[in-house]
Amino acid sequence: MKAVNMEDRLREFKESQKNRGRLLISCPDRPGIVAAVSKFLFQFGANILESNQYSTNPQGGTFFIRLEFECPDLAAKEAILKKRFEEVAKSFSMDWQMTAVQNVKRTAIFVSKELHCLRELLWEWQTGDLMTDIVMVVSNHEEARETVESFHIPFHYIPANREIREEAEAKQKQLLKEYDVDLIVLARYMQILTPSFVEAYERKIINIHHSFLPAFVGAKPYERAFQRGVKLIGATSHYVTNDLDEGPIIEQDTMRVDHKDQVQDLKKIGAKIERSVLTRAVKWHLADRIIVHENKTIIF
CATH class of the missing domain: 3.40.50.170 (Formyl transferase, N-terminal domain)
Structure with a gap:
């Protein structure tokens, strides 16, 4: 019974989070990073739900940001989102990771x-x-x-x-x-x-x-x-x-x-x-x- 309950819970979670994504980024700090990422997500109709950021030093340090966003039909868009984001990442020398929340680890x-x-x-x-x-x-x-x-x-x-x-x-x-x-x-x-x-x-x-x-x-x-x-x-x-x-x-x-x-x-x-x-x-x-x-x- 417990196993069935957990399977049901996982299904419910995946359904509720099917359009939710997360983006983790680290890169050299410089102006325009947040604007570029926000513009990119907006182009795909995504709404940013949570954003946290930190810089080790605004003058030549490393910038870190975690974004959680809602994007309609994320499952259908995920591959193209990742491919297109490579252009943004390259321009800012980013290390990044984009995940779909419904893909439970x-x-x-x-x-x-x-x-x-x-x-x-x-x-x-x-x-x-x-x-x-x-x-x-x-x-x-x-x-x-x-x-x-x-x-x-x-x-x-x-x-x-x-x-x-x-x-x-x-x-x-x-x-x-x-x-x-x-x-x-x-x-x-x-x-x-x-x-x-x-x-x-x-x-x-x-x-x-x-x-x-x-x-x-x-x-x-x-x-x-x-x-x-x-x-x-x-x-x-x-x-x-x-x-x-x-x-x-x-x-x-x-x-x-x-x-x-x-x-x-x-x-x-x-x-x-x-x-x-x-x-x-x-x-x-x-x-x-x-x-x-x-x-x-x-x-x-």
């Missing part, structure tokens, strides 16, 4: 033994607050199977460790291709990905790190935070790169702790932060609200 979740982030994502998805198509969950352990299959989502158990990493990733890549996945969410997936895997899905892998990066990079951050006697603990969600835990940061949060809190207390508090931080990061990505610039993010 297909998400795969990777998880190991700790399930709190997975459960949060599934709950948000079930209630309709995480608008994506969760097409599968992959795990190197069996702990998540019952939870995932109760949502009628395909669960794939693929053992993974340092010795068989490339073999495991070959199976994962095959599944990602079969399911036509747009986004990979590492919901406490406790394996390091190989460089070739990361490069194949650049800016399409979101991780949650159980530390307020750059503090306590790597393994066992709560144990090290306890030894250091920190008064704030946190979590960081970021895009995965081949620099361990140093990819562009999407979202962070913290909570206060004190001398009475032991390692297990820190982990329990940290799990709450991890759930909310990862969910916000995933929602922003799904809504095309993130532009990566160098090793930072601009989030509208």
Whole structure:
């Protein structure tokens, strides 16, 4: 029944958003950018519903803008819109991305033994607050199977460790291709990905790190935070790169702790932060609200 409800919800969303588009742009800042983009959309009968912009420096900096617009018969016009916009983009040296909102992104979740982030994502998805198509969950352990299959989502158990990493990733890549996945969410997936895997899905892998990066990079951050006697603990969600835990940061949060809190207390508090931080990061990505610039993010 839950699966049917989600299918109905996705159909309703796609129908309601069939003429809605999004445009993300970054380019060297100069006069006329907004005017040129607005004129272009007007020529196709589009109405701009939301516009957010930012410049690192009006004098020679980089300009960023996110537009959401309504365009009659967008599905029929999408290809020509993109082709014609190439002329505008070239004249302003733009990096750009245009998406149709009804093309809901297909998400795969990777998880190991700790399930709190997975459960949060599934709950948000079930209630309709995480608008994506969760097409599968992959795990190197069996702990998540019952939870995932109760949502009628395909669960794939693929053992993974340092010795068989490339073999495991070959199976994962095959599944990602079969399911036509747009986004990979590492919901406490406790394996390091190989460089070739990361490069194949650049800016399409979101991780949650159980530390307020750059503090306590790597393994066992709560144990090290306890030894250091920190008064704030946190979590960081970021895009995965081949620099361990140093990819562009999407979202962070913290909570206060004190001398009475032991390692297990820190982990329990940290799990709450991890759930909310990862969910916000995933929602922003799904809504095309993130532009990566160098090793930072601009989030509208």
